[in-house]
Amino acid sequence: CGIGYTCGQYVKKIPKLAIVGRPNVGKSALFNRLCKKRISIVDEAEGITRDRLYAKADFFGRPFELIDTGGMDLKSDVPFNEAIFRQAEIAIEEADVLVLVVDGQVGRTHLDEQVARILKRVDKPITVAVNKVDNLDQLDRIHDFYSLGISHMEGVSAVHGLRVAELLETAFRDTIWEEEVEIDDGALKVAIVGRPNVGKSTLVNHLLDEDRCLVSPIAGTTRDSVDIDIEVGGKNYRLIDTAGIRRKGAEHEVVDKFAAIRTERALERCDLCLLIIDATEGLTTQEKRIASEIES
Ligand SMILES: Nc1nc2c(ncn2[C@@H]2O[C@H](COP(=O)(O)OP(=O)(O)OP(=O)(O)O)[C@@H](O)[C@H]2O)c(=O)[nH]1
Ligand SMILES: [Mg+2]
Numbered sequence: 565c566g567i568g569y570t571c572g573q574y575v576k577k578i579p580k581l582a583i584v585g586r587p588n589v590g591k592s593a594l595f596n597r598l599c600k601k602r603i604s605i606v607d608e609a610e611g612i613t614r615d616r617l618y619a620k621a622d623f624f625g626r627p628f629e630l631i632d633t634g635g636m637d638l639k640s641d642v643p644f645n646e647a648i649f650r651q652a653e654i655a656i657e658e659a660d661v662l663v664l665v666v667d668g669q670v671g672r673t674h675l676d677e678q679v680a681r682i683l684k685r686v687d688k689p690i691t692v693a694v695n696k697v698d699n700l701d702q703l704d705r706i707h708d709f710y711s712l713g714i715s716h717m718e719g720v721s722a723v724h725g726l727r728v729a730e731l732l733e734t735a736f737r738d739t740i741w742e743e744e745v746e747i748d749d750g751a752l753k754v755a756i757v758g759r760p761n762v763g764k765s766t767l768v769n770h771l772l773d774e775d776r777c778l779v780s781p782i783a784g785t786t787r788d789s790v791d792i793d794i795e796v797g798g799k800n801y802r803l804i805d806t807a808g809i810r811r812k813g814a815e816h817e818v819v820d821k822f823a824a825i826r827t828e829r830a831l832e833r834c835d836l837c838l839l840i841i842d843a844t845e846g847l848t849t850q851e852k853r854i855a856s857e858i859e860s
Contacts, residue, residue, distance in 0.1 A: 579628045579661065581621075581629070581662075581663060581732075581736075582633060582655040582658070583595050583665055584662060584664055585664055586635050586637055587610035587635025587636075587642065588608070588635060589635070590695040590722045592612065593695075593722035594665060595632035597722045598630055599620065600621075603619050604617050610642060611635060611645065611648070613632055613635070614648050616652075619632075624729075624826065625829060628736070633652035653682075657686070660739065661690075662688050662691070663690075663691050664683055664712075664714065665693045665695050666692060666694055667695060668696045669696045671705075672708050672711065676709070676712060680712040683714075689737060691716045691731065692706075692709055692716065694717060695720055696721060697727075703719045705719060716735075718731040749800070751801055752801050753804060753834045754803050755830035756768060756804065757827045757840070758839055762840045763842070764805060771803070791803065792805065827857070828857070831857060839855060
């Protein structure tokens with residue numbers, strides 16, 4: 565049959581991201597944050613995580629597997645520390661991308677340097693997550709870690725969920741994602757794009773109400789947006805609504821960036837695109853950019 569997961573012939577390779585670092589830096593907190601579940605125990609004592617833990621997670625609709633590991637410290641008197649170390653080594657071997665978590669409040673330690681050396685021996689993309697940067701004013705704390713010799717670094721807060729999406733973006737910088745296989749049922753895929761608040765969702769709702777022919781909203785299990793199938797005049801359309809992005813205070817820049825990622829993904833998938841513009845504001849630079857993206 566050739567396409568889709570339904571025929572059982574298509575095996576999708578999901579990239580694996582391993583979270584490693586010395587004890588107590590917030591690896592499990594980051595793991596839980598990324599998979600959006602409380603799977604791993606977070607505690608102020610060190611040596612809490614022992615085995616490797618796995619969970620499925622999602623980076624803007626692209627699935628990946630997360631691995632949490634125990635803190636790497638052969639000299640500590642934490643029970644089973646050698647076994648914990650070995651578990652982390654296995655995770656490093658099996659992962660496609662590595663995230664070295666360090667503690668931005670404590671600063672660089674000798675142990676961070678040791679773990680960095682271990683990671684640099686394997687030829688995989690490494691990103692340093694400088695954790696516990698609980699507000700954006702503390703972002704300069706990452707400078708302390710440049711001497712680890714890993715050029716890609718992001719300041720994050722696992723507990724507050726700050727900048728974790730940026731971390732993923734950096735971690736997966738070299739990942740080639742396998743294209744999502746979408747079963748072609750003949751529906752014309754229409755992406756609805758535009759800046760926040762231009763009325764994308766209103767338009768979609770209007771279309772649905774007018775035609776009263778909503779078939780089903782396909783839940784975005786492997787995607788960030790929800791697709792809506794409608795039938796108009798006997799023809800099937802799939803609306804890819806990229807709405808749902810709202811500007812909030814200080815998150816402006818970040819939100820804009822993610823809006824751009826979502827738009828890009830919708831453009832990749834659609835057959836045609838509706839660019840919605842707010843007539844009262846006219847064409848903005850952002851819209852000109854989206855328009856040229858659509859054309860290319
Ligand atoms: N302020 C702050 N504290 C954090 C953050 N992330 C984790 N912590 C705290 O750091 C401590 C250790 O967190 P864990 O997630 O258990 O650390 P770990 O690296 O998994 O520890 P081990 O499994 O023992 O190696 C806990 O008390 C957390 O609440 C953060 O972003 N900000
Ligand atoms: Mg842990």
